[in-house]
Amino acid sequence: xxxxVATEALDRWIRSFAxxxxxxxxxxxDLDAAIGDGDHGTNMDRGMRxxxxxxxxxxxxxxxxxxxxxxxxxxxxxxxxxxxxxxTFFLRAGASLGETTEISLAQLAAALRAGLEGIVTRGxxxxxxxxxxxxxxxxxxxxxxxxxxxxxxxxxxxxxxxAAESGRDATTPMLARKGRASYxxxxxxxxxxxxxxxxxxxxxxxxRASL
Amino acid sequence: MKKLINDPQDVVAEALQGxxxxxxxxxxxxxxxxxxxxxxxxxxxxxxxxxxxxxxxPLHGGFVGLGMLDAACAGEVFTSPxxxxxxxxxxxxxxxxxVLHVVKNYTGDVLNFDMAxxxxxxxxxxxxxxxxxxxxxxxxxTWTAGRRGVGVTVLLEKIAGAAAEQGRTLEQVADVAxxxxxxxxxxGLALSSCTIPAAGKPTFxxxxxxxxxxxxxxxxxxRQRVPLATAREIAExxxxxxxxxxxxxxxxxxxxxxxxxxxxxxxxxxxMYNEVNRILNHHGIQVARSLVGSYIxxxxxxxxxxxxxxxxDELLSLWDAPVKTPALRWGA
Numbered sequence: 001x002x003x004x005v006a007t008e009a010l011d012r013w014i015r016s017f018a019x020x021x022x023x024x025x026x027x028x029x030d031l032d033a034a035i036g037d038g039d040h041g042t043n044m045d046r047g048m049r050x051x052x053x054x055x056x057x058x059x060x061x062x063x064x065x066x067x068x069x070x071x072x073x074x075x076x077x078x079x080x081x082x083x084x085x086x087x088t089f090f091l092r093a094g095a096s097l098g099e100t101t102e103i104s105l106a107q108l109a110a111a112l113r114a115g116l117e118g119i120v121t122r123g124x125x126x127x128x129x130x131x132x133x134x135x136x137x138x139x140x141x142x143x144x145x146x147x148x149x150x151x152x153x154x155x156x157x158x159x160x161x162x163a164a165e166s167g168r169d170a171t172t173p174m175l176a177r178k179g180r181a182s183y184x185x186x187x188x189x190x191x192x193x194x195x196x197x198x199x200x201x202x203x204x205x206x207x208r209a210s211l
Numbered sequence: 212m213k214k215l216i217n218d219p220q221d222v223v224a225e226a227l228q229g230x231x232x233x234x235x236x237x238x239x240x241x242x243x244x245x246x247x248x249x250x251x252x253x254x255x256x257x258x259x260x261x262x263x264x265x266x267x268x269p270l271h272g273g274f275v276g277l278g279m280l281d282a283a284c285a286g287e288v289f290t291s292p293x294x295x296x297x298x299x300x301x302x303x304x305x306x307x308x309x310v311l312h313v314v315k316n317y318t319g320d321v322l323n324f325d326m327a328x329x330x331x332x333x334x335x336x337x338x339x340x341x342x343x344x345x346x347x348x349x350x351x352x353t354w355t356a357g358r359r360g361v362g363v364t365v366l367l368e369k370i371a372g373a374a375a376e377q378g379r380t381l382e383q384v385a386d387v388a389x390x391x392x393x394x395x396x397x398x399g400l401a402l403s404s405c406t407i408p409a410a411g412k413p414t415f416x417x418x419x420x421x422x423x424x425x426x427x428x429x430x431x432x433x434r435q436r437v438p439l440a441t442a443r444e445i446a447e448x449x450x451x452x453x454x455x456x457x458x459x460x461x462x463x464x465x466x467x468x469x470x471x472x473x474x475x476x477x478x479x480x481x482x483m484y485n486e487v488n489r490i491l492n493h494h495g496i497q498v499a500r501s502l503v504g505s506y507i508x509x510x511x512x513x514x515x516x517x518x519x520x521x522x523x524d525e526l527l528s529l530w531d532a533p534v535k536t537p538a539l540r541w542g543a
Contacts, residue, residue, distance in 0.1 A: 033414055037289045037429040042409045046287075075326065079264075079290040080319035084326055122322060175354075179318045182355035183431045 003153050004102040009211045010063050011055060014070055017205035018048035024201060031194040035181035040082060040194040047078035047086070063103050067094030067111065081179055082195065085123050085132065092118030105153050108211075109143045116140050123178065130174035130181060130188065132195030135167035139203050157207050164203040168196040212411045214511075219408035223265045223285055230272055234537050237275055243299040244292065246272040247282035251304045257375040257384045258282070258304030261313035261368060262297060263320055264289040266407070267428055270365060270507045273538035279372035280313075280536075288407050288510070289429045291319035297327030301336055309337035309381030311388065313368055315360030316344035317429075339381055341388040343367055345397045345518065347456040348425025348433045359427050362470050362518030363395035365506045366530075369539060373532035387529065391520060396453045399433070399516030400445055401426040403474060405509050424448055428472070428509045442479070446486030449517040454494060459519060461495035466520040466530060471505035474513035480504065483515050491519075499527055506538060 021028070021044050028041030051073045060066040067090045075087030096114035097103060103111070116136050119125065125133040142163035146156035169192070176188035179195075216222050223244060230246060231239040238249050252258060261271040262284030271283035281304035286292035301310045310331070314324045324340060331338045343360030371388040379387070401423040404413035414430035417423060422440065425433020440448070459465065469484040471477070484503050491498055499522055507516070522530065533542035 029410060033410065037431065038407055038410050038414050039287070039290050043287070043290055076293050076295045079286045079293050079323065081291070081322055083291075083293055083319070084322035122325070123318075177354050179356055180427075180429065180431050183349060183359070183427060183433075185351065185355075187432060 003105055005063070005105060005108050005211050006102045007061065007063050007066055009209065010066050011059070012209035013206050013211055014055065014066070015052055016209040017202050018052045020201040020205050020208075021045050021048045021198065024197075028194050028197060031192055031197055035176060035184055035188050035191045036194065037180055039080065040198070043078045043080050043082055044086075044198055047074045047083065050077040062099050062101050063111075064094045064097035064099060067091070067097070081123070082198075085119050085195070088118040088122045089115035105156060106147050109140065109147055112140050112143065125178050128174060129178045130171050130176040130193050131178050132193070132199045134171050134174070134193065135164045135196035135199035138167040139164035139199070153211065154207070157211060161200075161203045161207050164200040168192065168200040171196045212406050212408070214406070214408060216408055219411070222408045223287060226265070226268075227285060230537070236535070237537075240299065240303070243296045244285040245282050245296060245300045245303065246275045246285065247300065247303050248275060248277075251281050252306035253281070254306045255308050256306050256378065257308045257381050258301070258306060258310040259313060259368070259372055259375055259384070260284065260297065260300045260304055260310060261364070262286065262292045262300070263315055263317070264291055264429070266510045267508050269538035271368070274365070274368050274536050276534070276536035277543055278376050278532055278534035278536075279368055279539065288409065291317065291323045294323050294327040294330055297324055298330050301327070301331045301338060305336055309339065311371065311375070311381060311384055312338060312340040313364065313371070313388065314340055314342045315364055316342050316357055317359060318356050337381060339385040341367070341371075341385055341392065343392050345392060345395045346427065347396050347398050347452050348427070350434070359431070361399060361428055362397040362468055362507055362516050363392055363520065365470075365502075366395060366466060366468060366518065366520050367391040369534060370526055370529045372534065373529040376532065387526075391526065394457070394522070395518060395520040396456050397516055397518040398449045398453050399426050399428070399472065399514060400424050400449060401430070401472065401509075401512055401514040403513040405430055405473065405512040407510070422514075426514065428507060430509060430512065442482045443486050445515070446483060446490055446517070449515070450487055450490045453517060453519050454496075457521065459494070459496055459521060462497060463521050464497045464499040464523070464527070465491070466500045466502065466522055467491060467498045468502040468518040468520070470507055470516045470518065472512040472514040472516065473505055473508035474511040475505070475515055477504065480515060483517075487517055500530055
């Protein structure tokens with residue numbers, strides 16, 4: 001079994017994520033309207049369309065360049081809090097990788113960990129704040145554990161998706177402490193976080209694209 | 212959705228074309244969605260830029276001109292602009308004396324302006340940022356994203372703009388701006404929701420006999436939902452928390468700003484102003500200047516916000532200094 005991840009596979013992952021965002025645009029916007037300002041789906045869809053256009057334009061040769069391109073494009077096109085946060089995630093992930101054309105699953109996990117740390121630095125989110133962190137951190141943790149248990153790539157990614165989806169679902173009873181949802185106080189309880197929902201789509205796209 | 216638009220996707224771009232056509236003193240960078248002064252950059256004058264989501268007009272683009280902002284970045288409706296825009300605006304207005312970024316305290320605005328300031332610093336530009344966070348409706352600042360920047364932003368852009376026009380240094384202009392934010396407080400109330408063009412339906416539902424007390428400028432909920440009340444009662448609900456917060460006390464001089472949120476007629480704002488003025492008189496607070504009108508809005512939301520700014524002679528003289536922008540103009 002091939003346990004490496006090629007640039008082409010990562011390209012498929014990003015395009016698959018763009019499709020999932022487009023398919024779920026209204027859901028993301030509705031979730032955001034309930035506890036934010038109702039633009040998350042529109043903004044992420046605009047950003048991911050721009051990412052796909054940028055990848056169509058020039059195909060990056062290495063994973064680091066691909067992540068860098070995704071990050072720069074998201075920062076430049078999404079706006080709101082999601083632009084800097086998702087953008088920083090990919091920029092930091094890219095910066096953590098060397099110039100190799102293929103990376104190991106462990107290198108991918110380390111890149112996602114670097115991206116997660118970038119989000120924490122920029123957004124100051126902590127576990128339980130009802131943000132994208134609450135889906136992303138469990139997913140990255142699950143990937144790390146799966147790798148250390150010697151699971152194969154498909155199994156490891158599946159565990160990461162499950163963890164992201166559980167993390168997403170766990171945001172529903174949380175009280176928001178960051179972003180616009182935090183102004184709702186108790187009224188934010190009972191709503192699923194849109195950012196965490198998008199993270200779950202990002203992880204689901206990884207298995208769809210058979211990384 | 213009933214709106215005077217062509218296509219929801221084109222609202223911001225077409226509004227910028229309209230602003231450019233209507234105001235020959237201004238220029239528009241359509242690629243970066245920046246409104247800027249035709250005479251920018253002014254040599255050795257501190258440049259002041261702001262920006263934020265669209266839908267709050269005339270904030271910020273309507274405040275570009277002599278004595279106020281040098282440039283304003285327009286984001287999508289209710290969505291912060293992106294760092295590329297702020298970086299481009301910073302370069303457009305940097306006349307060698309540095310650039311002040313005026314940032315309303317919303318997570319998206321703060322994160323994007325942070326990235327822009329880092330990028331500008333990397334190119335050698337001198338940038339300082341001042342954040343407005345005057346909304347007293349947000350009571351819990353520790354466990355939220357903090358108080359929101361609302362009405363004080365308008366007063367700050369006017370006063371800091373005058374300071375920059377006088378040739379003060381970047382540090383001095385930033386100090387004046389911080390003084391305004393520190394001495395200003397606001398609170399708002401919504402009578403109706405608003406509809407983001409791209410969303411096509413109202414952001415929240417508000418019953419015929421309900422009001423949202425302490426609403427933000429994007430339809431974020433406030434302190435509580437309360438039954439519909441009279442202008443007199445509403446003025447009490449807004450002014451008393453503002454007064455108690457700073458606190459404003461007997462014989463303080465203030466600028467009293469009664470703002471419309473976009474869908475409330477001026478006649479109602481004057482009814483509100485009358486009530487606000489009565490409460491201030493009752494407390495022995497001196498209204499040195501007033502501003503009544505829709506200056507920081509939330510699309511077509513009906514409602515109002517009240518901002519009080521405690522002023523000394525210096526802030527007052529900066530307030531009175533000439534200004535010539537699409538939305539505010541006097542003395543010029």
